[in-house]
Amino acid sequence: MQTLNSFSLIILCSMLLSASAFTRQDYYTALNKSILFFEGQRSGKLPANQRVNWRGDSGLSDGSAANVNLVGGYYDAGDNLKFGLPMAFTTTLLAWSVIEFGDLMQNQLENARDAVRWGSDYLLKAATATPGSLYVHVGNPYNDHKCWERPEDMDTSRDVYKVSSSNPGSDVAAETAAALAASSIVFKVSDPSYSEKLLQTAINVFKFADEHRGKYSDSLSSVVCPFYCSYSGYQDELLWGASWIYQATQNPTYLKYIQYNGRVLGAEDDTYSFSWDDKRPGTKILLSKSFLEAGKQGLQEYKTHSDNYICSLIPGSPNFQAQYTPGGLLYKTQGSNLQYVTASTLLLLTYAKYLDTTHGVAHCGTTVFAADKLRALAKQQVDYILGDNPQKISYMVGFGNKSPSNIHHRGSSIPSVHKEPGHIGCNEGFQYLQSSTPNPNIHEGAIVGGPDNNDNFSDDRNNYQQSEPATYINAPFVGALAYFSSTT
Known part of the structure; x- marks a missing residue:
C-alpha cells in the first residue's frame, strides 16, 4: 500500500468535486436499512414490532450459568457471541449518531432510538447484575467458532465472564460508562426516568473503572484475545468515559478530572485510528465541542489535536498521512477495513458541525480547511461504500443494484427457523458455510468488511475479512447517512 502520489491526489480531489451519485432519498433508504441491520443482530426475546422476520428468539438463558439475567444485547458480527467492549462501543456511537444528527432522521428517529435502547438495556443488566462487577462477555468463543449454527439453534456453552476489583477491566468498564452516559442524553427528553437510571449507572461504572485500573484482556485474555484484545490499553477509555459523563451532566467534577488527568490518559497522543479499541481521536473531537461551543478553558488543546486528526485525513494537507485505495477509499487494514471508514465519516461530519458553531476552520500547519471540505471527504467515503466505486458494488447488503450476497454470517446463511424449524446442529450447519448458493436471508443494511487496498x-x-458485517461498522454510519439524507 502506498500513500497518494500526485496523480492519485488529482483523481481523489476530482471525486470530491464531482456531482453526487445519490439523492436524498437514496441516503434515506440507506439510513433505514442501516438501522434495520441492528434488528437482525438482536439477541434475546424479540419484540412484537420486530421487522427482520427471518430471525427468532435466541439466547434466552444467557446469564443463567452465573444466576444472573444477561438476556438481550447484540451479537457483534457473524457469530453468536456477545462481547462487551464492541457492544458498548456500538451503543456509544449509535447514541452519538442520534445526539448529533437525530433531528435529521425524520421517520427513522424512533427506530434509531430503539437500536440504542436494545444496547443500553443490556448494558444496564451487565452493570447491575452483581454489585462490584461488570459482566463483559457471554459465550465460549472457541466452542462457538467450531460451529456454524443459527443463533436460534445454538447449543454451545453460554459461559459468562466478568471483571471485578480483583480482575479489573477499566477499558470495557469505561466504555460501558460512555455508552450509558451517551444513551442517557438520547433519552433525556423522551424518557427522563430511564435517562436518569442510565446516567447514574454510568457514573457508578466509571467510578469502578477508575478505582480498579487494569486491562480487561489481562484479566480475561483466554476469552477476549485475539478477538477483542485491548491493544491500546485502558487510558483512552477512561478519558472517553469521563468525557461522555461530562457531556451528560456538565458536572465540573468531570471537567476537572479531564483537565488533571488528560495528559496521563493519552490526551497528547495523536493517533489516527478511531475504533472499538482506540478512542483517542473520538475523545478529542467530543471535547472540542465544549471548547468551540462553550469556550471551556483547559480544553483548548483538544481543538488542536482534533485538527491534527482531521488534517491527517485530508489529501493536500501538510499533515496528510492517511492511505487511500486507487478508487479513493480510506484504507487502514485488510481485516474489516470499513469499520475505520465509517468511524472516520462520523468524526468528520461531527467536527464539521462543531466548527460551524463558531465559523471555525481546521488548521493544518499554514493551510486551513473549512467545514465543507470535511463534509466533502466524508461524502466521498459514504458514496464509495454505497456503490460509487471501481467495482460498482454497494458494500451495504440490500442497497443498490448489486451488493454482497454471500456474507459471513451464520443467521443469514442458514435457512430461517420460520422456514426450517427443525434443529440444525453445530456440524450440520457447515454445509451452508461452504455452499456457493447466496444467503437465503438477506441481512438488509449490513455493511461488510469491504475491499482490499486495490479496491x-x-x-x-x-x-470473513471482507465479507463479515459487524455492529461497530454500521453504528457510526447511521449518523453519516442521517446527515446526507437531509442536506444533499
Missing part, C-alpha cells in the same frame, strides 16, 4: 472485493462467505 478488489471477493463476495465469498469464507473470506
